[in-house]
Amino acid sequence: MIAKIWKFFWSPSARYSLGGLVIAGGVLGILFWGGFNTFMEYTNTMEFCISCHEMRDNVYQEYKQTIHYSNRTGVQAICSDCHVPKDWTRKLIRKIKASGELYHKLMGTIGTKEKFEARRLHLARNVWKTMEETDSIECRNCHSSHAMKFEAQKPKSAEIMKKGFANGETCIACHKGIAHKLPDMSQGYLVMFEDMKKQSSKGNSDQDTLYTIETKPFFMDSAEASDGGKGSGRLMSATEVKVVERDGDKLKIRINGWQQDKVNRLIYELRGQRIFSAVLSKKVIDKVVIEKTEVDPDTELTWHKVHLDVWVPNNSLIADKEKLWEYGSELFNASCSVCHSLPSPSHSLANQWIGVLKAMKRFIVLDKEQYRFLQKYLQMHAKDTGGAAHHG
Structure with a gap:
């Protein structure tokens, strides 16, 4: 059966000329490509993005309160500007991945505000991870470090920006929550505890x-x-x-x-x-x-x-030490990755972490017990302890 179909497909046509078939194929190809590309572009529009209530009733309402939606110059960044790559190949890959979200739409995974809030941290981290992997190309499509007038920024902001660029940090390391409400970062470690x-x-x-x-x-x-x-x-x-x-x-x-x-x-x-x-x-x-x-x-x-x-x-x-340190890692990630990129625990010596953490204490919301655990996690994974559980 397959052989017959293959033979029919490749046999010369007795009814149509080769030129006619080539032209017809070209026209059909153009129509298909045009239709496909038009639909792809339609899925990048704001209208399409907020056509489901999960987006319209949650993140869209937050986005409307930000400078990316409304500002003095009228330049607006819509959903696809931040969440869909410009490069065609990467855009197609993102669209294919997005088709998996249809399953969660049918299952109602984030179908209510309560469900959405319960998953907000997970959703946000997926986006942050993607942007870290692309070096925040979604931000840099509009914001160029070479075109920035640092003298027009606040002195402290300019200092931090210059230092970040010099250290190779990416935009999302410091600018989380720029268009949407930050998730409750404690969700992860509270569940783990x-x-x-x-x-x-x-x-x-x-x-x-x-x-x-x-x-x-x-x-x-x-x-x-x-x-x-x-x-x-x-x-x-x-x-x-x-x-x-x-x-x-x-x-x-x-x-x-x-x-x-x-x-x-x-x-x-x-x-x-x-x-x-x-x-x-x-x-x-x-x-x-x-x-x-x-x-x-x-x-x-x-x-x-x-x-x-x-x-x-x-x-x-x-008895599970791995689970213990996973909890410590989550405490560290939740507490120390919102304002800047997360340093490695081996960035400092064990005794140095006491002072480093104390200097940052006013910026985090851990209770005393959580703070002590975080300090010990960092000390046991410091430069001079190597994460070893104990030394002789």
């Missing part, structure tokens, strides 16, 4: 290495752990512990770490690094076991490798 809480509530009956997901008190015996209360000290979040003994819903754990000589109420994660693992009350200082003593060659300070065995309720602990 709740997932860790649920995981920790199931217990860790068969895992001997665990990690704290938040600050929690520790106790010196099982009975005290059952009673709860203030405890004999605090385990800081993202601290690794080893299970020594189990007693129902309580665990005897070992905290391994380092103490600086004569600073005996703190246990640090690593020698010479201000990465906090535990805070001790005075009554348990003498319970700390010193394994060995070393002098830090960089600072000439004396440090003791130590461990302390304590009891804790079997909660707020998980």
Whole structure:
């Protein structure tokens, strides 16, 4: 059957001349191309973009309040200017990808305002990621760094812009939310933390290495752990512990770490690094076991490798370190990528991150617990720790 069709397709026509067939094919090709291109261009119009209520009732209403919609010169950037590439090949690829959005239209994925808000962060990050990959070509189609009059800008703005261009940063790194409302950046990490809480509530009956997901008190015996209360000290979040003994819903754990000589109420994660693992009350200082003593060659300070065995309720602990650091990464991304491009955690030394983060504290909205976790995440992935969980 296929062979017959193939033969018919390639056999010379007995009815029509070759020239007529060529002309007819050319005309049909022009009509097809013209129709296809006309439809492609129609899908770039504002009318088409807001023809569905998901766009018309949400992002379009936000866009109407921005300078990209209305300004003193009357120059308007419409949806396709920012969301559809100008290059024909990339434009076609974008249109093909957009056809997948028809499925979500039929499923009503963002069919209500509530559904749209629940997905806003996900949608925004998809757009930001695309613009980062294209070096914000959508912005630079209209805005040229070579044509900018920096002297006409506010001095601080001009300084930041020049520095950004010099460092190779892309527009979207600093200009998120320029045409639409910024999403609630906490959506991602709040969900991730709740997932860790649920995981920790199931217990860790068969895992001997665990990690704290938040600050929690520790106790010196099982009975005290059952009673709860203030405890004999605090385990800081993202601290690794080893299970020594189990007693129902309580665990005897070992905290391994380092103490600086004569600073005996703190246990640090690593020698010479201000990465906090535990805070001790005075009554348990003498319970700390010193394994060995070393002098830090960089600072000439004396440090003791130590461990302390304590009891804790079997909660707020998980065995999945990868999930722990994914949460830290999300905290970092949500807090530090809105105003500028996200630096690598290895950009600074572990001890430097304390000051760097403190300088940025007024610009972020984390609570104290989240802030401590973020600081530890950055310190454990700093230039001089390499993201290692612990050093000997």
